[in-house]
Amino acid sequence: xxxxxxxxxxxxxxxxxxxxxxxxxxxxxxxxxxxxxxxxxxxxxxxxxxxxxxxxxxxxxxxxxxxxxxxxxxxxxxxxxxxxxxxxxxxxxxxxxxxxxxxxxxxxxxxxxxxxxxxxxxxxxxxxxxxxxxxxxxxxxxxxxxxxxxxxxxxxxxxxxxxxxxxxxxxxxxxxxxxxxxxxxxxxxxxxxxxxxxxxxxxxxxxxxxxxxxxxxxxxxxxxxxxxxxxxxxxxxxxxxxxxxxxxxxxxxxxxxxxxxxxxxxxxxxxxxxxxxxxxxxxxxxxxxxxxxxxxxxxxxxxxxxxxxxxxxxxxxxxxxxxxxxxxxxxxxxxxxxxxxxxxxxxxxxxxxxxxxxxxxxxxxxxxxxxxxxxxxxxxxxxxxxxxxxxxxxxxxxxxxxxxxxxxxxxxxxxxxxxxxxxxxxxxxxxxxxxxxxxxxxxxxxxxxxxxxxxxxxxxxxxxxxxxxxxx
Numbered sequence: 001x002x003x004x005x006x007x008x009x010x011x012x013x014x015x016x017x018x019x020x021x022x023x024x025x026x027x028x029x030x031x032x033x034x035x036x037x038x039x040x041x042x043x044x045x046x047x048x049x050x051x052x053x054x055x056x057x058x059x060x061x062x063x064x065x066x067x068x069x070x071x072x073x074x075x076x077x078x079x080x081x082x083x084x085x086x087x088x089x090x091x092x093x094x095x096x097x098x099x100x101x102x103x104x105x106x107x108x109x110x111x112x113x114x115x116x117x118x119x120x121x122x123x124x125x126x127x128x129x130x131x132x133x134x135x136x137x138x139x140x141x142x143x144x145x146x147x148x149x150x151x152x153x154x155x156x157x158x159x160x161x162x163x164x165x166x167x168x169x170x171x172x173x174x175x176x177x178x179x180x181x182x183x184x185x186x187x188x189x190x191x192x193x194x195x196x197x198x199x200x201x202x203x204x205x206x207x208x209x210x211x212x213x214x215x216x217x218x219x220x221x222x223x224x225x226x227x228x229x230x231x232x233x234x235x236x237x238x239x240x241x242x243x244x245x246x247x248x249x250x251x252x253x254x255x256x257x258x259x260x261x262x263x264x265x266x267x268x269x270x271x272x273x274x275x276x277x278x279x280x281x282x283x284x285x286x287x288x289x290x291x292x293x294x295x296x297x298x299x300x301x302x303x304x305x306x307x308x309x310x311x312x313x314x315x316x317x318x319x320x321x322x323x324x325x326x327x328x329x330x331x332x333x334x335x336x337x338x339x340x341x342x343x344x345x346x347x348x349x350x351x352x353x354x355x356x357x358x359x360x361x362x363x364x365x366x367x368x369x370x371x372x373x374x375x376x377x378x379x380x381x382x383x384x385x386x387x388x389x390x391x392x393x394x395x396x397x398x399x400x401x402x403x404x405x406x407x408x409x410x411x412x413x414x415x416x417x418x419x420x421x422x423x424x425x426x427x428x429x430x431x432x433x434x435x436x437x438x439x440x441x442x443x444x445x446x447x448x449x450x451x452x453x454x455x456x457x458x459x460x461x462x463x464x465x466x467x468x469x470x471x472x
Contacts, residue, residue: 002233002349006353007276010050012058016066017377023226026072028219032210038187040207041216042194043262044339046273046288049190049221050088053147056188057084060143072341082185083136085111085129086145094152097165101125104173108132125169133310144177149200150191153326157296160326167199167326172202181206193337196323211337212318214263221260221269226255234279236447241282256284259358261343271339274361289365290340295337298373311341315352340366367434376411382434390435393456405431425465428452430441 015022023392029052043049058066063080067073085191086110088459093103105127112119112132124126136142154164187207194211194321201207210216222230227250239249257274261267275286321343324333335341335354337359357363372382385408392401408431424439429452432439438455452463 005179005234005276005280007280008228010048010327011053012051012054012062012185013066013384015051021230023222023230024070025052025055026059026067026070027075028216029059030072030075031079031215032219033059033186036208037185038204038207040189040191040194040201040209040211041219042211042337043220044208044260044337045192046291047339048272050147052220053088053145053190056143056145056186057086060186062082071337080140080142083115084143084145085132085136086147087111088147090148090151092152093165094155098153100166100169114385125431126173128425129173129176130180133183137183142180142183143185144187146187146189148191149189150193150195153195154193154296156258158193158299163326167195170200171202174201178204178206193334195323195325199325209322211322212263214265214267217261217263217265217267218269220271220272222271222275223267223321224254224258227270227275231275231279237318238279238282252284253278256360257288261358262341263343264348271359271361284364286361287351289361289369296368297334297340298331300334301331301370302373311335312344312354312356315350315354316349317352321353327397331426363433364460367430371430371434374430375408377408383450386431386434393437393454393459393461394436396459398461428463428465 003019003021005014006022009015009018009020014020033056035111039058041049041052060082061084062079064073084315085249087104087107091243092107098384098456101124105128108125108128109119112128115136117132117135119128119131122131133142133144138227150171152170154162156166157390162282177184182357187204189207191305192211195201201223210219227235235253237430239246242249253275254431257278258268258270260269272292274287278284314332314399316332316336320330321336322329326338331421332355336343339358339361341355342358343353345354346352347354357366368379368382372379374380377385385404389401389404392398392404409427429439429441432452432454435454440453440455441451443453444451450462451465454461454463
């Protein structure tokens with residue numbers, strides 16, 4: 001009997017006891033906890049961060065029976081029991097900083113009650129944590145696990161004053177953790193973004209950042225070997241139902257859902273969320289992207305309309321990809337950390353990274369959503385229009401192509417019209433990429449510069465873009 005696909009299961013005990021497929025990551029976890037104590041890891045949403053935290057919780061609680069048959073079960077791990085404080089910041093009230101403070105305090109009181117400790121007399125979340133840790137540490141060093149630490153920030157980016165106030169709450173809270181070093185066994189913090197140490201972690205500057213570390217590049221997500229080891233029967237069933245070959249299903253899955261690279265090594269991983277839904281529904285779709293692409297991201301890119309221009313040719317340092325400031329978020333860093341771009345290349349000589357779309361799911365969805373946002377149309381309309389544009393050029397119907405473009409541009413709201421030729425240059429590049437054509441930009445010739453070149457089978461189209469400002 002096949003084990004069930006762990007769709008939307010992020011609790012380790014539920015996964016094991018419920019006969020779900022658990023892709024064994026315990027060797028990676030063992031290597032981390034044996035070589036260090038305090039860690040931070042940034043990964044995109046729905047990439048397994050909560051399951052990792054849950055696994056660590058059961059490990060440090062000493063629940064060995066749950067790990068029967070896994071790699072760590074036959075290792076020399078000692079299974080010493082430690083009290084665990086597990087906080088998931090996505091479960092807290094984050095609309096205002098006072099609500100965040102109260103919600104965090106209540107959560108700590110609830111955890112304390114589970115251990116039979118009263119911290120209600122402590123006046124703040126930080127003081128409650130300090131009292132709780134010191135009491136728990138009388139028996140054994142304490143483990144602190146914090147999931148989605150940045151949730152109060154990234155979900156308020158459109159309300160910057162709220163995000164700033166929440167940042168101050170987090171900064172004060174993490175500074176308390178730093179003072180508890182002597183009482184702690186381990187700390188593990190996860191999030192989507194890595195805000196700079198000066199803004200959040202100034203009081204907790206001893207966290208080992210695993211975000212771009214080679215040793216954690218395959219910690220989350222599924223490797224090619226794991227796909228073939230754990231999901232072969234599902235792939236075979238899929239292939240049989242579609243009267244297709246196993247290798248064809250594997251290739252489609254690789255094209256659409258693989259490609260995430262998180263370090264200088266060439267190791268890539270599949271998006272686990274999309275893989276599981278692909279195998280369940282036996283149909284290709286943009287599962288991860290459509291599961292909750294944040295509206296703030298589209299709005300953010302509207303304001304930074306030229307952020308994508310040349311991004312795949314640009315080079316970035318570790319610092320450039322690793323940290324952001326709340327008041328000054330580089331679009332490229334945000335796109336990388338949220339999973340819409342990934343590492344495509346690394347130059348060991350210059351120690352610089354290049355970025356690109358991880359796979360076809362993200363490329364296809366991202367460009368459609370972005371064009372929909374700019375043109376004030378929905379994605380269904382964009383899909384229809386792009387199909388018509390492709391057909392027009394394939395049939396060499398330039399007049400129809402221009403009419404469709406005019407219709408598309410006419411839907412851009414007046415307030416979004418940006419009086420710069422560069423804006424429309426970026427917009428045309430986006431349209432060309434979405435159409436799947438070979439695109440070249442700003443080509444120099446002996447007679448001048450060509451703004452854009454679209455190449456199709458049998459035809460090459462040259463575009464000269466000029467922006468005319470209307471008279472006042």
